[in-house]
Amino acid sequence: MCSLVDKYNIPGPRYTSYPTVPYWDINTFSLKNWIGSLKKSFSESNAVEGISLYIHLPFCESMCTFCGCNKRITKQHAVELPYIKSVLKEWYLYLNALGSKPKIQELHLGGGTPTFFSPKHLTYLINGIFLHAEKAENCELSFEGHPNNTTKEHLQALYDVGFRRVSFGVQDYDEKVQKAIHRIQPFENVATVTKVAREIGYTSVGHDILFGLPFQTEEAVKDTILKTKELLPDRLAFYSYAHVPWQKGNGQRGFNDDDLPSASLKRKQYEMGKKMLSEVGYEEIGMDHFALKSDALYQSMKNKKLHRNFMGYTASKTQMMIGLGVSSISDSWYGFAQNVKGIDEYQHLVQEGIIPVYRGHILQxxxxxxxxxxxxxxxxxxxxxxxxxxxxxxxxxxxxxxxxxxxxxxxxxxxxxxxxxxxxxxxxxxxxxxxxxxxxxxxxxxxxxxxxx
Missing domain, CATH: 1.10.10.920 (Arc Repressor Mutant, subunit A)
Structure with a gap:
């Protein structure tokens, strides 16, 4: 295996889209042809399968140094309501362009830290989304929760508006690793939110685990998976830390390249983890994902309905996905479009009645x-x-x-x-x-x- 790792360990895309973002033909892209591709897709697919909606909530109270996501670090929660009003304004701009009521099959809140926002404001956001949209019969609503600040009130409020799936970012339980990635998160915090989510009635609780983190050893990965087995989340993302410190705006600082495990050690971490997960009943789903046989993701794989888009692997396929919020990416199947990355610019554009797209690609x-x-x-x-x-x-x-x-x-x-x-x-x-x-x-x-x- 090590010789194959040496041979094939090269820079490469994760293929949440094709073409990948660096190869988009932005010179021939325009907002007009993007909206045209969206209308075409909507007319073909809305009545049959509905659409997906991704909402990016970018605020975090502290910087995690493993993270490559678009975010703004602040403790000022006064930013919540103006941002949500901008997201709803953007949604209404899309509704006006589409011309008729969409049927939402899937909705996901990502970040940043969605649970930075208060339960009251998250409820306001979701109610605003569905004010002019239909909820599909088997609509799946999901969100990413930070174990340190996801409260029972968060879980209950989102459950009350239809959420049944939550994913908690675990990363690793080793103290040295947590300190390096600036994510101090005791096992007890994860255990508590996992238990509370299940008591409320969430039918799918997921954990995200990383390997290849700074100072991470095989023993650390083993310990994290043993702790994960105690909680038995319904699905797992067990994937390689993506080291991309050259990308503007990410927080991958605070450790050196030499602090990262070698490629061969990373592969050993993965193979050991995969074996341990298999022994307890997890099935491998696509690339770097695992689920219990009772989870919808496994059923989707067995039925050849598994889909992949900018939200990762999803149990249901929709041809069309609209991304709302700063830096979000939308997919009409015939084209991609990405929103501006600056929060101030994003809010200004939507207040001016402009869909805040700044680049994209129309597929040939x-x-x-x-x-x-x-x-x-x-x-x-x-x-x-x-x-x-x-x-x-x-x-x-x-x-x-x-x-x-x-x-x-x-x-x-x-x-x-x-x-x-x-x-x-x-x-x-x-x-x-x-x-x-x-x-x-x-x-x-x-x-x-x-x-x-």
């Missing part, structure tokens, strides 16, 4: 076909081109790039089909890179992505 036909292949690989570990609609001109070139990967036993290529082997699952990002024609045609001159291992 080849983009859409390759996107389907990459989605298939990321969600189902296989793809095929039996249908003419899945063929594209450079497919033979892709297959040539995949031959060495096949020789290493990571995939099996048969007539019109590729299957990722168990051995190859840790390297699915590398396999997807062979399909990434925009990356292959223009190799980056500087490092754009985190390492694949």
């Amino acid at each position: 036909e080849e983009d859409r076909v390759i996107r389907k292949h990459i989605l298939n690989l990321m969600c189902h570990f296989e793809t095929n081109w039996k249908s003419e609609t899945m063929y594209f001109n450079d497919l033979e070139e892709v297959l040539l790039r995949l031959r060495p990967i096949e020789d290493d036993g990571l995939i099996e290529i048969t007539d019109h089909k590729i299957m990722v082997t168990q051995k190859g699952r840790p390297f699915v990002r590398n396999i997807c890179m062979a399909f990434d024609m925009r990356l292959q045609r223009k190799k980056p001159e500087t490092q754009l992505f985190s390492m694949t291992v």
Whole structure:
């Protein structure tokens, strides 16, 4: 395994989209053609499957130094209501553009720290969203909770407006690691919020765990997973820390590159963790995700309905996702659009009645076909081109790039089909890179992505 790690540990995308953001054609993008792509998608999909909604709530009271998200650090909670009013204003701008009532299949609150906001303000936000929208029959509402500040009142208020899934950011329980990433979070805090969520009635409680953090050892990962087994969350994200300190605005400071585990140690951490999780009943879902068989994410995988977008893996697929709030990314299937990253600029634009998009990409036909292949690989570990609609001109070139990967036993290529082997699952990002024609045609001159291992 170590030799494969050495060979395949290269910078590569996580493929929450294709094309990836650095390869968007921003020069031909405009707000007008973005809205056109949105209307087209809405007319095709709203009545059938509804839409997804992601809301970015960017405020945090302190900086976590492992975090690469867009956030603003403040203890001034007076920022809450003006920001929520701006998000609702942006939502109404989209409603006006769409022209009819959307059916929401999935809604997720991310951050930042969504539980920075008071229960009262979060309730106001969700009620405002659904004031002019229909809730789908099996609508899934979820949010990211910080174990240190998610109160029973938060959990109850969000439950009362329809939330049934919550994910708590755990990262690691080792004190030295927590100090390095500035996330002091005792096990007792996580145990308490997990218990309270279940008592209230949440049907899916998730934990996020990282490996490859500064000063993290195999023993630390083992201890974190043993503690996780005590609480038995319904689903887990167990993924590699993405070290991207060159990206503007992230907080990855306070430790040196030398403090990070080597690639081979990271892979040992992952393999050990995966084995331990399997022994207690967790099933691997896509890349770096695990769920109990009772969880909707596992059922979705078994039914070949697993989907991946800018929110990560989701149990239900919608063709269209609108991102609200600063830096959020929207996806119409035919195009992507990202909001401005500055909070002041964002609030100013929406108050002026302008949808606050600053860059995006309209997908070409080849983009859409390759996107389907990459989605298939990321969600189902296989793809095929039996249908003419899945063929594209450079497919033979892709297959040539995949031959060495096949020789290493990571995939099996048969007539019109590729299957990722168990051995190859840790390297699915590398396999997807062979399909990434925009990356292959223009190799980056500087490092754009985190390492694949």
